Amino acid sequence: MAIEERATYCRICEPLCGLVATVEDGRLVRLRPDREHPLSRGFACPKGIAMTEVQNDPDRILRPQRRRADGSGFEPVGWDEAIEDIGRRLRRITREHGGASVGWYFGNPGAFSYSHALWLRGFMTAVGSPNLFTAGSQDINNRFVASRLMYGSLTRVPVPDLTRTEFLLVIGANPLVSHGSAISAPRIRDQLAAIVRRGGRVVVVDPRRSETARAHEHVPVRPDGDAWLLLSLLHVIFAEGLEDGAAIARQARGLPGLRAMAAAHPPERTEARTGVPADDVRGLARDLAAAGSAAVYGRTGSCLGRHGTLVAFLLDALNVVTGNLDRPGGAVFGSSPLGIERLADRLGLATYARKRSRVGGFPDVLGSFPAALMAKEITTPGRGRVRAMFVSAGNPVVSVPDGDELSAALSRLDLLVSIDLYVNDTNRLADYVLPATTFLEREDLPVASLSLFTTPFVQFTGPVVAPYGEARQEWQIIDAIARRAGLLPFAPRWLGRLTNRVPLVTPARLLDLALRLGPRGDLFGLRRGLSLAALRGRPHGVVLDEHVRTGVLRDVVRHRDRRVRLDPPEILAEFERLGEREDDPAYPLRLIGLRELRSQNSWMHNSATLMRGGRSHSARIHPADAAESGVEDGRTCRVTSPYGSIELPATVTDEVARGVIAIPHGWGHHGGGWRRADRAGGANVNLLTSSDPADLETLAGMAHLNGVPVRLEGVTVG
Numbered sequence: 001m002a003i004e005e006r007a008t009y010c011r012i013c014e015p016l017c018g019l020v021a022t023v024e025d026g027r028l029v030r031l032r033p034d035r036e037h038p039l040s041r042g043f044a045c046p047k048g049i050a051m052t053e054v055q056n057d058p059d060r061i062l063r064p065q066r067r068r069a070d071g072s073g074f075e076p077v078g079w080d081e082a083i084e085d086i087g088r089r090l091r092r093i094t095r096e097h098g099g100a101s102v103g104w105y106f107g108n109p110g111a112f113s114y115s116h117a118l119w120l121r122g123f124m125t126a127v128g129s130p131n132l133f134t135a136g137s138q139d140i141n142n143r144f145v146a147s148r149l150m151y152g153s154l155t156r157v158p159v160p161d162l163t164r165t166e167f168l169l170v171i172g173a174n175p176l177v178s179h180g181s182a183i184s185a186p187r188i189r190d191q192l193a194a195i196v197r198r199g200g201r202v203v204v205v206d207p208r209r210s211e212t213a214r215a216h217e218h219v220p221v222r223p224d225g226d227a228w229l230l231l232s233l234l235h236v237i238f239a240e241g242l243e244d245g246a247a248i249a250r251q252a253r254g255l256p257g258l259r260a261m262a263a264a265h266p267p268e269r270t271e272a273r274t275g276v277p278a279d280d281v282r283g284l285a286r287d288l289a290a291a292g293s294a295a296v297y298g299r300t301g302s303c304l305g306r307h308g309t310l311v312a313f314l315l316d317a318l319n320v321v322t323g324n325l326d327r328p329g330g331a332v333f334g335s336s337p338l339g340i341e342r343l344a345d346r347l348g349l350a351t352y353a354r355k356r357s358r359v360g361g362f363p364d365v366l367g368s369f370p371a372a373l374m375a376k377e378i379t380t381p382g383r384g385r386v387r388a389m390f391v392s393a394g395n396p397v398v399s400v401p402d403g404d405e406l407s408a409a410l411s412r413l414d415l416l417v418s419i420d421l422y423v424n425d426t427n428r429l430a431d432y433v434l435p436a437t438t439f440l441e442r443e444d445l446p447v448a449s450l451s452l453f454t455t456p457f458v459q460f461t462g463p464v465v466a467p468y469g470e471a472r473q474e475w476q477i478i479d480a481i482a483r484r485a486g487l488l489p490f491a492p493r494w495l496g497r498l499t500n501r502v503p504l505v506t507p508a509r510l511l512d513l514a515l516r517l518g519p520r521g522d523l524f525g526l527r528r529g530l531s532l533a534a535l536r537g538r539p540h541g542v543v544l545d546e547h548v549r550t551g552v553l554r555d556v557v558r559h560r561d562r563r564v565r566l567d568p569p570e571i572l573a574e575f576e577r578l579g580e581r582e583d584d585p586a587y588p589l590r591l592i593g594l595r596e597l598r599s600q601n602s603w604m605h606n607s608a609t610l611m612r613g614g615r616s617h618s619a620r621i622h623p624a625d626a627a628e629s630g631v632e633d634g635r636t637c638r639v640t641s642p643y644g645s646i647e648l649p650a651t652v653t654d655e656v657a658r659g660v661i662a663i664p665h666g667w668g669h670h671g672g673g674w675r676r677a678d679r680a681g682g683a684n685v686n687l688l689t690s691s692d693p694a695d696l697e698t699l700a701g702m703a704h705l706n707g708v709p710v711r712l713e714g715v716t717v718g
């Protein structure tokens, strides 16, 4: 028997913790934390360890599946036959209706595979379709747009300098559970504790007393009250002359615009919106301004309200005004050893508003449109209507607003193809479900995270096991489908028609090239530096620097004068829209989301270990709200929004403020492909959220998922 141990890294969430895989005769038998990983140093969370169960899950699909002719479920089919049929149908659809009739939804796990992300781009370029949708409009696109408006570069996202900061202000993130997002910081719990240990503070602004809030200082805020809170913090700083005038003069322009926005919002006036007492806001502003160094950091809780881009802008504005941008212990800009940011700018990939969506006229963000529009892009007649869809590594029926509308739309397509590990609630409607490899079955380098490491780091891993069954990597599947459809990835359609006999370029080749020619590269032997070969010899990864470099702002900012904008016109216009909407008093409570330690969005509820203890879905409700609505702890309740209604068990707890209901997304599976997850019950919380273009955030097309007006009722089971 051949038993081997192989170092690799986890690709479930963003710290990318080091793992060691035990492989026996080509099968994964165990994953354990890698003690030799220089950053995660022997830490991995329960999800990472439980990936063994996904890898070996009997419910995983390991052969291509085709919808039966009579529509009754799937039957296995050979790869050649599947690719042949998909390619032929795709060719017909694009011939008759043009490239725009092809849509693609690219889900969250895809972002952890550089080859998948790259080939998908190549495919969409070749088809000539603008209809790319991603999880980004439920997640982070507002952050990118804020960076574009402030720094002139979509891809430059500041990260809090965790290893050095003296004051971390966290707005709408729960890193003790999520393990950090839009930052890659293994052992983040320890990192936050270390801030306090060295005499600093961690302050958490959240409507729920989250795990992170409980471990540190908590400022409860009303859902979606962040814009007002941040404006008031700025107000106090300006009113009391606490700003760092020298830093502002050196780094930024447009201060009067920002001042004017803040001037209108003294904390006494925003108290009703934020629920934060004016004195507390004043105290927080003074402490933040006085701190030796400070970083203001926001994540999904700050992204998914009605004004996510404005909020992201205000977070960074606060960093600028307190003199904490691009400075040790502040909000700092990492850089990729692949030189990706520069490359993306040069190749014109980091686009904003270059195209407009057919429905709603929303700007593209990094070449993608809001996923909430997918259903209407499929059902709205006219030129450019989507008739063929691909869904890779995604479950949008559960993760995108109005899953019922999307299900109905997907079943009207001429062709629906999914690339996934499982049959889920989305691809159960597909013509084909094609089996993808897991991350343990593919090589990787965390291309999308390299500039987000709070300690600059890079790691390359080979596959730790060969693909099970007939699973294939996404890029291989995409390449095969493209060629069968007469397309050549990355080339325009006319070229693909002339020839698709161009030899295969592999992602690894391109990666090696980017590494070697990048800012840390070995320039093919001209200097000591990075190459794939060098990284293969360092299986636990390489720390590139002790700290993120500072003093780089002039290089980061792409505006001609190299200054941060504090008054982008788009932001000023959005500011005018603040609070414009009146909510219907029939829905007096506010719905927010949360994440759970033993869930990963919608896709790990089939693991026995993670589901141990009879875990179930529930709505967290304040005791007073529960009493008022006749809801009892552990009993079923009904939550209704203007858009839909769901029933699920109630957890009555004062960890949420009065008026707030917190429900995690990713539950309520009915796909038939996950036996344990399907049995676990729960409800799809996104039946309560709106896909109406009028309800999407204006600048980035963000779905409104936090602060949704709802009402609550007890359910009497007869």
Ligand SMILES: Nc1nc2c(c(=O)[nH]1)N[C@H]1C(S)=C(S)[C@@H](COP(=O)(O)OP(=O)(O)OC[C@H]3O[C@@H](n4cnc5c(=O)[nH]c(N)nc54)[C@H](O)[C@@H]3O)O[C@H]1N2
Pocket: 013, 014, 108, 139, 171, 172, 173, 174, 175, 177, 178, 179, 180, 181, 205, 206, 207, 208, 210, 221, 222, 223, 224, 225, 226, 299, 300, 301, 302, 305, 592, 593, 594, 595, 596, 597, 598, 599, 600, 601, 662, 706, 707
């Ligand atoms: N265990 C686990 N880890 C995960 C995931 C998972 O599903 N499970 N998902 C991964 C993914 S895809 C992502 S994007 C990241 C997200 O990473 P985080 O953003 O850190 O994720 P959450 O834990 O949802 O934290 C968001 C917090 O915002 C709060 N919040 C909600 N509404 C508001 C509001 O209006 N204002 C403020 N100030 N706060 C608000 C919520 O109560 C919650 O505590 O996590 C990743 N990590």
Ligand SMILES: Nc1nc2c(c(=O)[nH]1)N[C@H]1C(S)=C(S)[C@@H](COP(=O)(O)OP(=O)(O)OC[C@H]3O[C@@H](n4cnc5c(=O)[nH]c(N)nc54)[C@H](O)[C@@H]3O)O[C@H]1N2
Pocket: 106, 107, 108, 109, 110, 135, 138, 139, 300, 392, 393, 394, 395, 396, 398, 399, 400, 419, 420, 421, 422, 424, 436, 437, 438, 439, 474, 593, 594, 600, 601, 602, 603, 665, 666, 685, 686, 689, 705
């Ligand atoms: N109400 C509400 N909704 C939300 C959020 C919220 O906070 N509140 N958060 C949003 C956020 S931040 C995110 S990121 C989205 C996530 O939403 P999605 O990306 O749409 O969905 P996931 O639940 O991550 O499902 C991923 C699918 O990928 C499959 N998969 C896993 N690994 C691989 C792989 O390596 N290759 C392939 N091909 N498939 C794989 C899984 O089996 C699963 O079917 O949800 C969003 N939806």
Ligand code: SF4
Pocket: 010, 011, 012, 013, 014, 015, 016, 017, 043, 044, 045, 046, 047, 048, 049, 179
């Ligand atoms: S924290 Fe995230 S990256 Fe680390 S082991 Fe858990 S799931 Fe994997």
Ligand SMILES: [Mo]
Pocket: 108, 135, 139
């Ligand atoms: Mo996400």
